[in-house]
Amino acid sequence: MPVQVEIISPEKLLFRKEVEMAVLPGEDGDIAAMPDHAPIMLLLRGGVVSLYENGQVTERFFVSGGFADITSQRCTILADEALPVTEIVLSEAQERLERLETQFTNVAADDISHQDSLSRRIQSARAEIEAAEISHPTH
Numbered sequence: 001m002p003v004q005v006e007i008i009s010p011e012k013l014l015f016r017k018e019v020e021m022a023v024l025p026g027e028d029g030d031i032a033a034m035p036d037h038a039p040i041m042l043l044l045r046g047g048v049v050s051l052y053e054n055g056q057v058t059e060r061f062f063v064s065g066g067f068a069d070i071t072s073q074r075c076t077i078l079a080d081e082a083l084p085v086t087e088i089v090l091s092e093a094q095e096r097l098e099r100l101e102t103q104f105t106n107v108a109a110d111d112i113s114h115q116d117s118l119s120r121r122i123q124s125a126r127a128e129i130e131a132a133e134i135s136h137p138t139h
Contacts, residue, residue, distance in 0.1 A: 001035040004074045005051060007061055009082040014061065021052040022075050024068050025127070033068070033075035042068040046124025048085060048131045049077060060085045062131045064124045088132035097125040 002018035022033040025047025031040075044066045051059040066079040104118045 001073075003033055003035050003037070005033070005077070006075070007049065007063070007077045007079060007082055009079050014082050014084075015051075015059070017051075019051045019053055019058070020055070023050045023052070024075070024077065025049070025063065026068075031070075033070045036072050037070050037075075039071045042070060044068055044077070044079070045120070046127040048127070049082075060131070060135070062088055062128055064128070065120065085131045085135040088128055088135065090129065090132040093125060093128045093132055097122065097129060100125055
């Protein structure tokens with residue numbers, strides 16, 4: 001029995017299909033959404049959603065963060081940003097990381113909320129670069 005997975009970005013529905021399993025980048029670690037999973041709402045960190053069929057990864061999507069609603073038959077991912085890992089432009093991701101790191105060094109020491117926000121965005125940019133490097137090993 002498969003699990004219905006939907007990946008939704010603010011712009012559009014990116015993916016809707018039944019799969020054997022979806023592995024999501026949870027804030028506290030990766031979690032697998034499979035049939036008969038206990039219901040859970042999950043905060044996502046920047047990382048890769050891997051979709052499995054017949055024991056193999058068939059599709060991979062980068063998400064910059066967001067939420068996932070997992071039930072026994074469905075996994076709905078509401079991503080801040082999402083795209084297939086094959087569409088990541090490595091040079092753009094690297095430039096974004098450099099900008100974020102520069103911004104982080106200029107944040108006031110007592111501005112904890114801004115530091116936290118930038119830190120999460122830096123982690124997401126690093127995860128995007130890692131996904132691009134794995135997806136495009138020749139770049």
